[in-house]
Amino acid sequence: MSASMPGSVAPRRQGFWDWRAACNFIFGGAGAGTLVYAAVMSPPSAGPGLLGLALVCCGLLCVWFEIGRPWRALNVFRHARSSWMTREAIVSLPLLGVGLGAAWYGSRWLPWLTAALALAYVYSQARMLQGARGIPAWRHPRVVPLLIATGLAEGAGLGIVAQLLLDPATLPGWAALLLVGLMLIRELAFVAYLGSLGPAEAPTRARAVLVRFGRRLVGLDVAAIIAAAFGTIEPGQAWAVGLAGLVAAFAGGWFKFTLVTRAAYHQGLALSLTPVRGFGTTRPGARPGW
Amino acid sequence: MRKDPAVARYIMVVDLRRCIGCQTCTAACKQANGTPPGVQWRRVVDIETGTYPDVRRSFVPVSCMHCGDPPCMDVCPTRATFKRDDGLVGIDYELCIGCAYCAVACPYQQRFKVQRATFAYGGGPSPAEAAQFDPARLGVSTKCNFCSDRIDAARGTGRTPGIDPEVTPACVNSCISGALHFGDRDDPQSNVSQLLRENEFFRMHEELGTDPGTYYLVEGRP
Numbered sequence: 001m002s003a004s005m006p007g008s009v010a011p012r013r014q015g016f017w018d019w020r021a022a023c024n025f026i027f028g029g030a031g032a033g034t035l036v037y038a039a040v041m042s043p044p045s046a047g048p049g050l051l052g053l054a055l056v057c058c059g060l061l062c063v064w065f066e067i068g069r070p071w072r073a074l075n076v077f078r079h080a081r082s083s084w085m086t087r088e089a090i091v092s093l094p095l096l097g098v099g100l101g102a103a104w105y106g107s108r109w110l111p112w113l114t115a116a117l118a119l120a121y122v123y124s125q126a127r128m129l130q131g132a133r134g135i136p137a138w139r140h141p142r143v144v145p146l147l148i149a150t151g152l153a154e155g156a157g158l159g160i161v162a163q164l165l166l167d168p169a170t171l172p173g174w175a176a177l178l179l180v181g182l183m184l185i186r187e188l189a190f191v192a193y194l195g196s197l198g199p200a201e202a203p204t205r206a207r208a209v210l211v212r213f214g215r216r217l218v219g220l221d222v223a224a225i226i227a228a229a230f231g232t233i234e235p236g237q238a239w240a241v242g243l244a245g246l247v248a249a250f251a252g253g254w255f256k257f258t259l260v261t262r263a264a265y266h267q268g269l270a271l272s273l274t275p276v277r278g279f280g281t282t283r284p285g286a287r288p289g290w
Numbered sequence: 291m292r293k294d295p296a297v298a299r300y301i302m303v304v305d306l307r308r309c310i311g312c313q314t315c316t317a318a319c320k321q322a323n324g325t326p327p328g329v330q331w332r333r334v335v336d337i338e339t340g341t342y343p344d345v346r347r348s349f350v351p352v353s354c355m356h357c358g359d360p361p362c363m364d365v366c367p368t369r370a371t372f373k374r375d376d377g378l379v380g381i382d383y384e385l386c387i388g389c390a391y392c393a394v395a396c397p398y399q400q401r402f403k404v405q406r407a408t409f410a411y412g413g414g415p416s417p418a419e420a421a422q423f424d425p426a427r428l429g430v431s432t433k434c435n436f437c438s439d440r441i442d443a444a445r446g447t448g449r450t451p452g453i454d455p456e457v458t459p460a461c462v463n464s465c466i467s468g469a470l471h472f473g474d475r476d477d478p479q480s481n482v483s484q485l486l487r488e489n490e491f492f493r494m495h496e497e498l499g500t501d502p503g504t505y506y507l508v509e510g511r512p
C-alpha cells in the first residue's frame with residue numbers, strides 16, 4: 001500500500017534547533033576533544049588547553065543565543081535527575097574552572113582532571129542528542145560513540161594546529177599518528193551508526209542526507225590522512241600535519257551541523273491501522289516518509 | 291459511587307470512523323486558547339492511503355497525547371514540563387527557558403514556540419486576540435493542556451470531565467460528529483473505559499514507549 005499525506009504528516013525537518021544549537025555541539029565537542037588532547041601532550045602545552053576552553057565557552061554562548069528566555073538561563077540547572085541538558089550545564093562549571101586552573105598553574109595532573117571532565121562533557125552532549133526521542137536520526141544509541149569519537153578527532157586536529165602556531169617545538173612526531181588513529185575510529189563509528197540506521201530506524205530523507213554526507217566524510221578523512229602522512233614523512237613539512245588537523249576538525253564540525261540541522265527529520269505521524277468511514281474494512285496502517 | 295477525580299487518568303478517545311475532517315475542533319481550540327497564527331494545539335490531519343483507484347482518506351485529530359511516560363518531561367532541564375497525578379502534562383511558563391529540547395523530544399510534533407507576538411489580521415490584535423494575549427507564552431514552549439482549567443473546575447463540584455460540557459475540553463464539546471471523547475481511563479464505569487472495552491483501538495507510536503493518552507477507535511482489525 002502506498003501512502004501520501006498532504007500537509008505536514010510525513011516527517012519534516014525540525015526547526016527548533018538551528019545553527020546556534022549545532023554550534024554548541026560543534027564547539028563543545030571539539031573543545032572537549034582539544035582538552036583531552038592537551039592532557040595527552042607531555043609536558044602539558046597551555047595552547048591547546050586554552051583553545052579548548054574557549055571553544056566550550058563559544059558553544060555555550062551559541063546555545064544561550066538560541067533559547068527563548070535567555071535571562072532565565074540559570075533554570076537549566078533544575079533537573080539533573082533525568083535531563084542531559086542539565087547535566088551538560090553542571091559539568092561545564094568544573095570543566096571551565098579546573099581547565100583554567102590547569103592552564104594557569106601548569107600542573108601535571110590538573111590537565112588530566114580537565115580531560116576527565118571534558119570526556120564527561122562530550123558524553124553529556126552525546127546523550128543529550130540521543131535523548132531527543134522525536135528525532136530518529138538522533139535517538140539511535142550509536143550516535144553516542146560517534147559524537148565522542150568525532151569530538152576527540154576534532155580536538156586532536158585543533159590541538160595540533162594550536163601547537164604548531166604557538167609552540168611548534170612541543171609537537172611530538174606521534175601526534176600525526178594519534179590524529180590518523182582517531183580519524184579512523186571516527187570513520188568506523190560513522191559506518192557503524194549509518195549501517196544500523198535502517199529503514200525502520202529513520203525516515204528515508206534523513207538517511208539519504210546521512211548517506212550523502214558519509215561520502216564527503218570519507219573524502220575529507222582520506223585527504224587529511226594523506227596530508228598527515230606527507231607532513232610526517234617529509235622533513236620540514238609540519239604544516240601538512242596542521243592542515244590534516246584542520247580538515248579533521250572541519251569534517252567533524254560539518255558532520256555535526258548536518259546531523260543537528262539537515263538530517264533532523266521528526267518522527268512524523270502514522271496510522272497503526274487505516275480506519276474506515278461508512279462501508280469497507282479496516283486496513284493495515286501507514287507510515288509515510290519511512 | 292463517584293470515583294475520586296484526584297486519582298484519575300484523563301485520556302482522549304478519537305473515533306476515526308466518525309471524524310469527517312471539518313476542523314471544528316481546531317477552530318474551537320484556537321478560540322478557547324487564543325493560540326497565535328501557525329500554532330495549532332489541536333488539528334486534524336488528512337491522510338491519504340492506497341493507490342488509485344483504491345484510495346482512502348482518513349482524518350486524524352492530533353494534539354498533545356499527554357503521554358504516561360512523556361519524553362518531553364524527562365529531557366526538560368528546568369522542570370517546567372510536569373505531569374500531574376491525573377495524567378495531564380503541563381508547562382510552567384515562568385520556569386521554561388525556551389530551549390525547545392522538549393520539542394525535539396516529542397515524537398508527535400505537538401510542541402510550539404513563538405518568539406514574537408503575531409496576529410491573524412496584520413500588525414495589531416483583534417479585540418478577541420487582545421483579550422486573550424498572554425506575553426508569558428512568548429519565547430517558551432506551549433502545547434495542548436487538555437483545557438486543564440476546565441478539568442480543575444470540576445473538582446469538588448460533582449461535575450465529570452468528559453460528561454459535563456463546562457468541565458470538558460473545548461475540542462470535545464465542539465465536535466459535530468461525536469468523534470472526540472474525554473474521560474477517566476482509570477474509572478471502569480467512565481465513557482472512555484466503555485468505548486475502549488467495546489471497540490478496537492490503537493495508539494500512535496506506541497512502540498516508542500511513551501504510553502500516549504490518545505486512543506484511536508477503528509472498526510475491527512484487517
Ligand code: SF4
Nearest residue numbers: 354355357360362396
Ligand atoms: S505528545 Fe509530546 S508534548 Fe505531549 S506529553 Fe507526549 S511527548 Fe510530551
Ligand code: SF4
Nearest residue numbers: 366386387389390392
Ligand atoms: S522549552 Fe521549556 S518546557 Fe521545553 S524543555 Fe526547555 S525549559 Fe523545558
